[in-house]
Amino acid sequence: MxxxxxxxxxxxxxxxxxxxxxxxxxxxxxxxxxxxxxxxxxxxxxxxxxxxxxxxxxxxxxxxxxxxxxxxxxxxVARTFQNIVMTAGTVADNLMLGRHVLTRAGFAATALRLPSAVREQRVHRERAREIAELVGLGRLFDTPVALLSYGDRKRVEMARALCLExxxxxxxxxxxxxxxxxxxxxxxxxxxxxxxxxxxxxxxxxxxxxxxxxxxxxxxxxxxxxxxxxxxxxxxxxxxxxxxxxxxxxxxxxxxxxxxxxxxxxxxxxxxxxxxxxxxxx
Ligand SMILES: Nc1ncnc2c1ncn2[C@@H]1O[C@H](COP(=O)(O)OP(=O)(O)O)[C@@H](O)[C@H]1O
Ligand SMILES: [Mg+2]
Incomplete structure (x- = not known):
């Protein structure tokens, strides 16, 4: 850059x-x-x-x-913010939001749970899990972010940015x-x-x-x-x-x-x- x-x-x-x-x-x-x-x-x-x-x-x-x-x-180019911006839900939910930009299936297809969309979601979830493991959040993948320590929340923020690849x-x-x-x-x-x-x-x-x-x-x-x-x-x-x-x-x-x-x-x-x-x- x-x-x-x-x-x-x-x-x-x-x-x-x-x-x-x-x-x-x-x-x-x-x-x-x-x-x-x-x-x-x-x-x-x-x-x-x-x-x-x-x-x-x-x-x-x-x-x-x-x-x-x-x-x-x-x-x-992905970024994190100085102050944590976190949504509700689990670590996985937050990381899947990070992958949203990369998701090809449209909102309707996902909402209707069409087979192609379900498959795509599964692939994204697997990748999100790999990234969680890379930043040391593997064990906490399905844990609500509200229950995480401050340090782990900062990791979620980094992992979410990494989910943009x-x-x-x-x-x-x-x-x-x-x-x-x-x-x-x-x-x-x-x-x-x-x-x-x-x-x-x-x-x-x-x-x-x-x-x-x-x-x-x-x-x-x-x-x-x-x-x-x-x-x-x-x-x-x-x-x-x-x-x-x-x-x-x-x-x-x-x-x-x-x-x-x-x-x-x-x-x-x-x-x-x-x-x-x-x-x-x-
Ligand atoms: N949106 C804004 N409106 C007005 N002044 C701002 C704004 N954002 C930052 N500043 C000012 O610009 C300067 C640099 O701020 P910032 O980039 O946040 O510094 P740092 O991150 O190095 O602490 C500071 O004087 C800050 O008050
Ligand atoms: Mg600053």
Missing amino acids: RVEDVTVRFAGLTALDGVGFTVEPGSIHALIGPNGAGKSTCFNVLSGVCRPASGSVHFGDHELTRLRPHRIAALG PRLLLLDEPVAGMNSAERQRTAETVRAVREELGLSVLIVEHDMGLVMRLADAVTVLDFGRRIADGAPDEVRHDPAVLRAYLGTGKEEVPDPDPGPDPGSGPAPGPDSQERQEEEHSA
């Missing part, structure tokens, strides 16, 4: 200011930045929920810039509100999904330790501008990134143990990243 020079304005506020980056095929790409940096707005542009004032978004040979959300989804999955804060064990499990799930389904993942996430371990590439936004872009190791040593995160709250500071003068301290290592994550969830 190629994002070029995208600008979004909300009545006087420039939420995105000429932002560009490229998500390479098969990569896990993180989009990070302090609160209000424009990450969700960027997702809204990529998924067709929000139209940019200028700039373009291409996915392979397709231009997505002015397409409606369902067209973008049909071209293979996307080639690019957009995850908006998939581990927000999770404890340390759940975060770890979700990171493993994202990795497994990428391996098994061979898709690319663009992930918005606040948990720096997780981002640095999981991502192949990182784009950093601050006040709607791109301030850094590159491999995790380059980005986390970038002075502009350190500056952007300072003063935004302990949770978001990339250096987990800044000492008396964070600006000139040594770069954080992977061990200290882990420590921060544990502290954070303690």
Whole structure:
């Protein structure tokens, strides 16, 4: 996916200011930045929920810039939302909703339970079950979502997006509100999904330790501008990134143990990243 020079304005506020980056095929790409940096707005542009004032978004040979959300989804870009949107019913029901877009039998045929429609439903249900297993919801397939833990609900959200059979999955804060064990499990799930389904993942996430371990590439936004872009190791040593995160709250500071003068301290290592994550969830 190629994002070029995208600008979004909300009545006087420039939420995105000429932002560009490229998500390479098969990569896990993180989009990070302090609160209000424009990450969700960027997702809204990529998924067709929000139209940019200028700039373009291409996915392979397709231009997505002015397409409606369902067209973008049909071209293979699926997203989750920062806040869980869940319907009633079981995990299976929610995943079947995700497959609705791919269902060929019309509503009437399905409602009348014509043999072809019943067969098609069965195939979709089997695929939904496979996806549930992939994200660790296999046992809970027929459980009402109302009975699930918060972490499992977030998984349902991811599985529902995967039921569109996307080639690019957009995850908006998939581990927000999770404890340390759940975060770890979700990171493993994202990795497994990428391996098994061979898709690319663009992930918005606040948990720096997780981002640095999981991502192949990182784009950093601050006040709607791109301030850094590159491999995790380059980005986390970038002075502009350190500056952007300072003063935004302990949770978001990339250096987990800044000492008396964070600006000139040594770069954080992977061990200290882990420590921060544990502290954070303690
Ligand atoms: N629909 C909207 N109307 C007006 N302002 C918005 C709207 N959506 C987001 N904003 C503003 O745009 C900026 C970026 O928001 P957002 O993309 O949600 O940031 P992030 O996801 O990085 O926290 C913020 O200042 C936010 O208040
Ligand atoms: Mg957001």
